[in-house]
Amino acid sequence: MKLLDVIKALSNQTRLNILEWLKEPFAHFPAEELADYTPDLGVCVSDIAKKAGMSIPTVSVYLKTMSTANLLTATRKDQWTYYKRNEQAIQELAKHITDKL
Amino acid sequence: MKLLDVIKALSNQTRLNILEWLKEPFAHFPAEELADYTPDLGVCVSDIAKKAGMSIPTVSVYLKTMSTANLLTATRKDQWTYYKRNEQAIQELAKHITDKL
DNA sequence: TGCAAATTTAGGTAATTTCCTAAATACCTA
DNA sequence: TAGGTATTTAGGAAATTACCTAAATTTGCA
Numbered sequence: 001m002k003l004l005d006v007i008k009a010l011s012n013q014t015r016l017n018i019l020e021w022l023k024e025p026f027a028h029f030p031a032e033e034l035a036d037y038t039p040d041l042g043v044c045v046s047d048i049a050k051k052a053g054m055s056i057p058t059v060s061v062y063l064k065t066m067s068t069a070n071l072l073t074a075t076r077k078d079q080w081t082y083y084k085r086n087e088q089a090i091q092e093l094a095k096h097i098t099d100k101l
Numbered sequence: 102m103k104l105l106d107v108i109k110a111l112s113n114q115t116r117l118n119i120l121e122w123l124k125e126p127f128a129h130f131p132a133e134e135l136a137d138y139t140p141d142l143g144v145c146v147s148d149i150a151k152k153a154g155m156s157i158p159t160v161s162v163y164l165k166t167m168s169t170a171n172l173l174t175a176t177r178k179d180q181w182t183y184y185k186r187n188e189q190a191i192q193e194l195a196k197h198i199t200d201k202l
Numbered sequence: 203t204g205c206a207a208a209t210t211t212a213g214g215t216a217a218t219t220t221c222c223t224a225a226a227t228a229c230c231t232a
Numbered sequence: 233t234a235g236g237t238a239t240t241t242a243g244g245a246a247a248t249t250a251c252c253t254a255a256a257t258t259t260g261c262a
Contacts, residue, residue, distance in 0.1 A: 004114055011112040012220080013105055019202060045239060058221050060240060079229045079238045090202060097195040101120060113250080146209060159251050161210060180208045180259045203262100210257070219248070226241070232234085 003101070006093055009069035014052055015062050019071065021051060022085045041075050042084025104202070107194055110170035115153050116163050120172065122152060123186045142176050143185025 010016060021028040025043055033047045049059035063083050066072040070089040075082045111117060122129040126144050134148045150160035164184050167173040171190040176183045 004112070004117060007108055007112045007117075008219095011105070011108045014220095016105060016108075016202075046237095055222060056239070057223080057241080060238095061221090064240085076228090076239095081239065091199065094195045094198040094202075097198065098192065101117075101191060101195075109249095115250095147207095155250095156252060157209070158211080158253080161208095162251090165210085177209095177258090180206095182209065205260105205262085207260085208258080210255105212253105212255075214252085214254105215250100216252100217248105217250070220246080222243100222245085224242085226239105228237100228239075230235100230237080232236105 003096060006069045006071065006089075009066050009071055012062070014054065014059075015066060018048055018052065018059075018062065019066070019085065019090075021048070022072070022083065039084070041077065041082040042073070044080040044082050048083065104197060107170045107172065107190075110167045110172055113163070115155065115160075116167060119149055119153065119160075119163065120167070120186065120191075122149070123173070123184065140185065142178065142183040143174070145181040145183050149184065 010019070022043060025034055025037060029043060029047055029051060033050075034043070037043065045060050045063060046056055048063065049056045052059055063072060063074070063081075067074045067083065067086075070086055071093075072083045073086045075084075111120075123144060126135055126138060130144060130148055130152060134151075135144070138144065146161050146164060147157055149164065150157045153160055164173060164175070164182075168175045168184065168187075171187055172194075173184045174187045176185075
């Protein structure tokens with residue numbers, strides 16, 4: 001893990017928000033958008049962009065940044081790309097800070 | 102704690118390095134510079150700047166950024182400002198990531 | 203008092219990040 | 233194959249960050 005890349009992926013309020021929203025999707029996204037939600041897949045790009053109040057391209061890049069840093073996991077299904085949290089990587093980050101930083 | 106401010110204080114390779122150097126000063130700074138080192142005080146600005154290979158003003162601002170974010174503690178003594186790690190705040194960050202992020 | 207050493211503040215240029223719109227691509231379905 | 237929806241890629245303007253040098257400030261001491 002390249003710590004700086006992970007930290008940079010987190011160093012923006014919108015990206016931090018996204019990570020928190022994905023922790024409890026039903027608390028943050030309209031139920032109709034989560035009609036076929038599964039914890040396995042997560043939430044699609046356009047739903048996240050709407051919640052963030054930002055353009056889809058911007059959020060698409062944010063999500064890709066976070067999945068490159070391993071904080072999120074992307075799954076393409078049909079024409080949608082779903083993103084969910086990578087809980088293991090988030091805990092590894094915490095552990096890395098505890099042990100190494 | 103404002104998570105974003107702490108993360109931004111960490112989102113630069115030099116600042117990350119400084120935090121690591123201060124973990125074990127004797128492993129990273131010349132012994133003569135640490136002649137009157139105490140864990141209580143830490144290391145002074147110009148020694149850190151020399152180690153970083155950057156100008157003193159730049160490093161001075163970096164150190165202030167990190168102490169504002171509470172990651173470092175500054176102590177002024179005579180004409181020197183010494184910086185040491187704030188271990189408690191670093192552990193709080195790890196805990197915050199574990200519990201809240 | 204007045205110089206010397208350490209640090210901080212100011213001010214500027216270059217690089218990076220933010221976030222947009224337009225265009226390109228992927229994948230569905232008729 | 234054509235057309236529609238979702239996403240990604242490209243390209244660019246504005247804001248922020250990275251760092252420098254010069255100047256100002258703080259503190260000690262002859």
